[in-house]
Amino acid sequence: MSAGTNQTGGTGSGLVKWIDSRLPVFSYMQKEYAEFEAPRNFNWFWNFGAILTFMLVLMIMTGIFLAMQYTPDTGLAFDSVERIMRDVNFGWLLRYLHANGATFFFIAVYIHMFRGMYYGSYKGPRELLWMLGVVILLLLMATAFMGYVLPWGQMSFWGATVITNLFSAIPLVGDSIVTLLWGGFSVDNPTLNRFFALHYLFPFLIFGVVILHVIALHVTGSNNPLGVDPKGPQDTVPFHPYYTMKDSVGLAVFVTIMAAFVFFAPNFFGEPENYLEAAPLVTPAHIVPEWYFLPFFAILRSIDFNIWFVDAKLAGVLAMFGAIGVLFILPWLDKSPVRSAKFRPMYKWFFWILLLDCIILGYVGGKPTDDPVFAGAEWFKIIHLGYITTFWYFFHFLILLPLLGIFERPKPLPKSISEAVLGGGTSGSAATAKPMEKA
Amino acid sequence: MGIVCNLRRAAAATGLITAAALISTSAFAAGDAKEVEDQDWHFEGIFGTVDKASAQRGLQVYLEVCAGCHSLKQVAYRNLADLGFTEAEIKAIAAEYEVTDGPNDEGEMFQRAAILADAFVSPFPNNEAAQASNNGALPPDLSLQVKAHAGGADYIYALLSGYADAPAGTDVPNGLNYNPFFPGSFIAMPPPLAEDGVEYSDGTKASIEQMAWDVVSFMQWTAEPEMEQRKKMGFKVVLFLIILSAILYAAKRKMWSNLDH
Amino acid sequence: MSDDTQDHDGSRRDFLYLSAGAFGAVGLGAALWPFISSMNPSADVLALSTTEVDLSQIADGQRVTVKWQGKPVFIDRRTPKAISEAESTDLADLRDPQSDADRVIQPEWLVVVGVCTHLGCVPKGQKPSEQRGDWGGWFCPCHSSHYDTSGRIRKGPAPLNLPVPPYEFLNDTNIKIG
Numbered sequence: 001m002s003a004g005t006n007q008t009g010g011t012g013s014g015l016v017k018w019i020d021s022r023l024p025v026f027s028y029m030q031k032e033y034a035e036f037e038a039p040r041n042f043n044w045f046w047n048f049g050a051i052l053t054f055m056l057v058l059m060i061m062t063g064i065f066l067a068m069q070y071t072p073d074t075g076l077a078f079d080s081v082e083r084i085m086r087d088v089n090f091g092w093l094l095r096y097l098h099a100n101g102a103t104f105f106f107i108a109v110y111i112h113m114f115r116g117m118y119y120g121s122y123k124g125p126r127e128l129l130w131m132l133g134v135v136i137l138l139l140l141m142a143t144a145f146m147g148y149v150l151p152w153g154q155m156s157f158w159g160a161t162v163i164t165n166l167f168s169a170i171p172l173v174g175d176s177i178v179t180l181l182w183g184g185f186s187v188d189n190p191t192l193n194r195f196f197a198l199h200y201l202f203p204f205l206i207f208g209v210v211i212l213h214v215i216a217l218h219v220t221g222s223n224n225p226l227g228v229d230p231k232g233p234q235d236t237v238p239f240h241p242y243y244t245m246k247d248s249v250g251l252a253v254f255v256t257i258m259a260a261f262v263f264f265a266p267n268f269f270g271e272p273e274n275y276l277e278a279a280p281l282v283t284p285a286h287i288v289p290e291w292y293f294l295p296f297f298a299i300l301r302s303i304d305f306n307i308w309f310v311d312a313k314l315a316g317v318l319a320m321f322g323a324i325g326v327l328f329i330l331p332w333l334d335k336s337p338v339r340s341a342k343f344r345p346m347y348k349w350f351f352w353i354l355l356l357d358c359i360i361l362g363y364v365g366g367k368p369t370d371d372p373v374f375a376g377a378e379w380f381k382i383i384h385l386g387y388i389t390t391f392w393y394f395f396h397f398l399i400l401l402p403l404l405g406i407f408e409r410p411k412p413l414p415k416s417i418s419e420a421v422l423g424g425g426t427s428g429s430a431a432t433a434k435p436m437e438k439a
Numbered sequence: 440m441g442i443v444c445n446l447r448r449a450a451a452a453t454g455l456i457t458a459a460a461l462i463s464t465s466a467f468a469a470g471d472a473k474e475v476e477d478q479d480w481h482f483e484g485i486f487g488t489v490d491k492a493s494a495q496r497g498l499q500v501y502l503e504v505c506a507g508c509h510s511l512k513q514v515a516y517r518n519l520a521d522l523g524f525t526e527a528e529i530k531a532i533a534a535e536y537e538v539t540d541g542p543n544d545e546g547e548m549f550q551r552a553a554i555l556a557d558a559f560v561s562p563f564p565n566n567e568a569a570q571a572s573n574n575g576a577l578p579p580d581l582s583l584q585v586k587a588h589a590g591g592a593d594y595i596y597a598l599l600s601g602y603a604d605a606p607a608g609t610d611v612p613n614g615l616n617y618n619p620f621f622p623g624s625f626i627a628m629p630p631p632l633a634e635d636g637v638e639y640s641d642g643t644k645a646s647i648e649q650m651a652w653d654v655v656s657f658m659q660w661t662a663e664p665e666m667e668q669r670k671k672m673g674f675k676v677v678l679f680l681i682i683l684s685a686i687l688y689a690a691k692r693k694m695w696s697n698l699d700h
Numbered sequence: 701m702s703d704d705t706q707d708h709d710g711s712r713r714d715f716l717y718l719s720a721g722a723f724g725a726v727g728l729g730a731a732l733w734p735f736i737s738s739m740n741p742s743a744d745v746l747a748l749s750t751t752e753v754d755l756s757q758i759a760d761g762q763r764v765t766v767k768w769q770g771k772p773v774f775i776d777r778r779t780p781k782a783i784s785e786a787e788s789t790d791l792a793d794l795r796d797p798q799s800d801a802d803r804v805i806q807p808e809w810l811v812v813v814g815v816c817t818h819l820g821c822v823p824k825g826q827k828p829s830e831q832r833g834d835w836g837g838w839f840c841p842c843h844s845s846h847y848d849t850s851g852r853i854r855k856g857p858a859p860l861n862l863p864v865p866p867y868e869f870l871n872d873t874n875i876k877i878g
Contacts, residue, residue, distance in 0.1 A: 040698065065735050069742075082513045082582075085665065087743040090734035092665040093672075237698065245694050248724070249687045256680040263673020264485055267586060275587035275662075276579070285622065422699065517747050556747040683723045690720040 032218055037236035038243055039224035041421050045119075046222070046243075047250030048112040049214075054251055055105045056210065060203050062098040070150065072196035074189045077152035078277045096266040102144050103269040104258045106292035109137060117330075118351055120339030121223040127331035129216040134327045136209050141293070143202040146195040148290060149187075153274030158287045160187045160195075166300070169314035186280070226420055227339025228413055235417040286368060294365030295358050296320050299393065301369055302386035319390065326397040333397055335405035343411040347404055354396050361389045473619040475590045475597045482592075482659050485674065488667050489660045491523045496639050497657025498522065500650050502532075503637050505581060508573060508628075510561035513582035514661050517555040521664060529555060536560040574614050576627035585655070585662040592655050594620065599651035602630040750878035752870070755809065763826045765814060768877045772814035772822055773865060774838070778849060782836065783807050786850035793854075796861045800850040803864050811875065812851040813865050816840040818858035823847060838862070 020026040069088050071080040084091035113133070116122055122130035149160045164181050168174040183190030221230065230236050237243070261268055269291055273284050289297050303316035310318070326333070341348040369383040414420035481490035498519070501511065516533040520526070533553040538560055541548035553560055563569040570577050588594045597620045605617035615625040632647045639645050660666075741749070751768045753775060758764050761779045765772050778786070786800040787807070804810055816823050818840065824830040825838035825847075833839030833846035835854050840847075845856030852861040867877040 061735065065738050068739065079513075083742070083744065086513065086518075087745075089737040089740055089742060091738060091742070092669060093734050094738055096669075241694060242698075245687075245691045248720075249684065249691045252680060252684040252687050256677060256684055259673065259677050259680055263669055263676060266669075272587050272589050272591075275583040515744070515747065517743075554752070556744070679723075679727060683720075683727060686716070686720045686723055690716045693716055 033244075034238065034240040036218065036239040037230070037233065038222050038239050039230050039235060039417055040237045040242075041224050041226060041417050042222070042243065042246070043225050044250060045111065045115040046224075047247055047254075048108050048115065050247035051108045051251055051254050052105070052112060053210065054255075055101060055108055056203065056207060059098065059101050059105060060207075062094050062101060063200070063203065066094050066098055067200060070196075072150065072193050074152060074192055074278070077150060077192060081151045093262070096262045099270065100258060100262050100266060102147065102290070103261075103292065104254070105140070106144070108254070109140065110292075113137070113327075114355060116223075117354075118341045118348075119223055119225055120227050120334075120336075120341070122331050123334070123336075123339050124331065125220045126216075126223065129213060129220065130331060131328055132209055132213040132216055134324065136206055136213060137327075138324060139202055139206045139209065143199060143206065144290070144292070146199040146202070149192065149195050150199065151274060152192065152278045154276045154278055154282075154284050155271045155274040155287070155289075157187060157278035157280065158284055159289055160191065162287055163289075164191075166313070166317050169311070169317045171314070223339065224417060225340060226342060226414060226417055228415075228417055228420075231416045231418075288366055291362065291366070294363075295361035296323060296365070298361045298365035298386050299323050299390045301365070302383070302390040304369075304383065319394075323393060326394065330397065330401075334401040336408060336410070338410040338413065343413055344404075344408060345411065346408045350396060350400055350404070354393070357389050357392045357396070360385065361393065364389060472622045472624070473597075473601075475593045475620060478593050478596055480592055480659070481656065482666060485670060487670065489522070490656050492641065493653045493656040494522050494660050495524070495657075496641065496643060496650075497653035497655070497660075499639065500632075500637050500654040501581070501657055504631055504650075505654065506559075507562055508569070508578040510563070510569075510578075510580045511559040511582050511661060512561060512580050513558070514664075515556060515558050516553060518664060522660065526555070533557065573627065578628070581658055582661045585658045592659050595658060596651050596655045598626075599632060599654065600648050750876055752874055752876045754874055756873040765826050766877070768813075768865060773877060774810070774812050774814040774826060774851070774862070776810040776812075776849075778808055778810055782849040785836065786810075786848060789848065789850070789852075794861075795853050796859065798850075798852060798861055803850050803852075803861070805867070805869060809875075810849070810851060811864060811867050811877065812862040814838075814862065816842065816845055816858055817853065817860040817862065818843055818845050818856070823862075 016026050066084060069080065069084045069091065071077055081095065084095055086092075088094070116130065116133070145159075145163065149156045164178055164187060167181065168178045170177060179185070181191070182188070183194060224230075271288060271290070288294070297320075300316045300320040303319045304312050305315075306312050307315045336344065336347070338344050341351055364382055364386045367382045369381065369386065371382050372378045373380050373382055373385050480487070481493065482488060501509075516529050519529045519532065524532070533555060536553040536559075537550045538553045538557050539548050540551050543549055563572065566577055585592050585595060590597075598618060601620045602616065602618050605611050609617065609624075611617050612625055615627055616629050617624060618626045632650045634647060635645050637645045637650060643649060663669075749769055751766055751773075753764075753766050755775070755777070758775065758777045760777055761782075762777050764775045766775060767773070776782075783800075789800070791797040791799060800807070803812075814822050814826070819842065821840050821842040823838035823840040823845070825832040831839045831841075833848075833854075835846055835848035837847040837849045837851060837854075839845070840856065840858065843857050845858035846854045847858075847862055848854050850861075851864075853859070865877050867875050869875050
């Protein structure tokens with residue numbers, strides 16, 4: 001199906017042949033990105049891998065050019081960012097691209113993850129692919145956390161203070177770890193400096209894990225909306241030009257939306273308080289992380305009670321990291337042999353409920369715990385809503401999914417992709433036989 | 440159940456996400472502060488620009504009223520060219536302020552008149568001096584205030600024009616002033632603006648609302664000097680991207696129409 | 701297999717791909733410009749690209765050093781003797797022939813960049829206590845280049861005269877360098 005390793009067809013001109021016979025980059029690209037057979041029925045949610053790759057490149061490029069102008073010293077950082085905004089040619093553009101880029105990176109990452117959860121892309125044989133993805137998510141979260149500290153605004157400082165303080169919850173070594181992280185007795189210059197160094201480094205680690213992620217993907221091949229393996233060439237199309245073309249459409253639309261924010265509402269996703277320079281002696285009224293951390297922040301705050309011998313602070317930290325931990329073991333929590341939610345009527349409902357739950361968790365994370373949820377009912381507070389949504393999150397993964405694997409009766413699967421795409425179909429629901437491709 | 444049903448759900452989810460983003464990113468109303476009124480600023484909207492005349496008056500308000508306590512460190516005198524001042528005019532404004540420079544050849548610091556390249560001279564050498572002069576309260580630097588508060592320009596305008604007598608029975612703590620828009624209602628800054636407090640060089644009547652309006656226009660510019668360039672570029676970029684997306688989509692459909700359906 | 705996409709169906713399809721590619725390429729090029737431009741001198745650096753100097757405090761025969769674009773600039777309020785020596789030099793004696801008239805706007809004021817054209821040291825001669833070299837101008841201690849009262853190289857390894865920066869008289873007592 002795919003071309004042999006000899007240069008056939010186009011990869012033939014002199015220089016290309018010379019390089020390729022010594023270092024087969026061209027034939028590798030030809031095999032893995034041009035001829036690579038991909039299921040023909042991808043929907044638009046499959047665009048987000050390419051979008052994420054673009055976002056990573058964009059963030060690295062804007063980051064490097066920002067780093068040329070930024071000074072990681074507590075006395076100079078805030079002013080250096082303002083200098084970028086005011087005096088550096090197109091500095092405001094670089095800064096807003098980078099800040100909004102982070103937001104859109106997470107938008108894309110969450111869509112990409114939820115796609116995986118809906119269509120069972122985490123199931124065998126793609127377990128390792130999924131876990132590498134969770135590693136990327138963790139690295140991304142660390143990168144974003146450290147990056148937000150660099151402008152040295154009020155939220156930069158206080159967010160860093162709150163989150164680094166959490167590590168003191170670790171028994172025995174907690175305080176030593178925090179001192180090690182800080183490089184001092186509080187978040188201060190050593191902290192800022194090392195966060196800058198690491199923030200510069202981590203994206204390249206992410207890049208490396210992304211390469212592993214894509215290699216793993218190419219070993220198993222891509223999943224598809226039906227969750228049914230391709231049976232032959234009638235089920236697939238070569239990645240180039242079909243998906244290179246389709247990905248560029250999705251990318252263009254995504255970038256258009258991002259540009260609208262960058263140019264016309266560049267501070268929409270940000271926290272105004274971060275335009276005040278960090279003041280270690282003045283705590284802001286409300287310390288909130290960036291929106292993409294709000295669900296995790298909500299889970300952290302929801303555990304405000306001791307669990308057995310584990311005190312509330314530690315329990316909250318464990319729950320927060322546990323929320324990502326359950327993602328790691330997802331392939332083993334959900335043992336249903338059916339991949340796609342299309343054929344799992346019960347799972348499908350719970351998927352949407354989980355999504356709603358995550359959105360509400362985000363809302364909870366952004367509000368003071370003591371506020372009432374609805375103006376009329378003072379007794380039902382944000383913290384209570386936090387309890388419910390946190391509980392449901394873990395219930396979904398740890399209880400529901402394993403049970404569904406046992407008790408759910410899935411719908412019959414189509415025999416193949418092309419059969420479903422090209423019409424005809426299995427006995428029963430004609431719905432499964434609708435063409436997936438809405439060209 | 441079918442694609443259409445899922446599409447609806449996807450749309451609903453998107454709507455929810457957007458709503459959630461809007462809710463969670465909006466300011467948690469700072470305690471009991473009064474609701475800020477929405478104003479119609481010249482700089483609002485996709486095509487909004489800085490009202491230069493208003494901003495020039497605002498500069499006058501800043502220099503004559505605010506600069507006694509508030510610094511404007513992020514702005515340099517040379518930036519005033521954006522507001523329509525000539526180089527000679529800016530030089531004249533700057534020359535009224537003194538900057539510490541040095542060390543000279545004898546190793547001493549000395550005073551000299553400010554030049555275009557200098558940042559606006561601060562009223563105090565450091566935060567501690569500012570606090571000492573203001574009963575422990577620190578008058579914040581004004582460069583970024585419009586961006587630093589949820590409510591932005593509307594909030595600053597409301598605050599400046601919103602000083603009022605405390606409601607009957609309210610105890611105003613010593614040294615503080617009642618302002619319903621300030622979180623907690625008691626602000627250290629006494630009402631800065633008074634009717635005709637400034638004599639505008641263009642003859643505009645200097646009511647409190649007018650001065651508040653002008654100084655906020657000025658502060659919007661100090662916070663976002665790149666705004667006009669950003670919006671102009673944004674219009675071209677987004678238009679380009681919309682067209683590019685359309686062309687790419689058409690090309691994609693053409694290409695995919697090859698395949699048997 | 702993948703070659704089947706190249707239907708020679710007609711120019712309409714190719715035109716679409718062509719315009720898509722062209723648009724994309726234009727966009728990409730335009731997108732790269734801000735990155736490159738950001739590396740050019742920023743507004744605050746450019747603001748310091750000119751320096752104004754008040755000459756009214758400089759006495760007859762006095763020399764003053766100012767900083768311009770990070771480099772020292774020598775301002776010499778020349779005595780009549782220094783001026784006549786500079787003007788009466790035979791150009792054939794000069795390694796880098798330049799008449800004094802070509803190097804000043806007003807003969808009383810010499811403005812040169814104080815960086816030796818040999819290897820970049822700052823020549824001595826600004827302070828009364830320093831050596832001025834054999835021609836009464838400046839003397840570079842690094843490799844003994846001698847400059848005359850017009851800042852021209854006379855002896856030593858330097859190949860060129862001390863450069864005259866762009867400057868203008870704003871009025872009788874102020875010059876703007878750069």
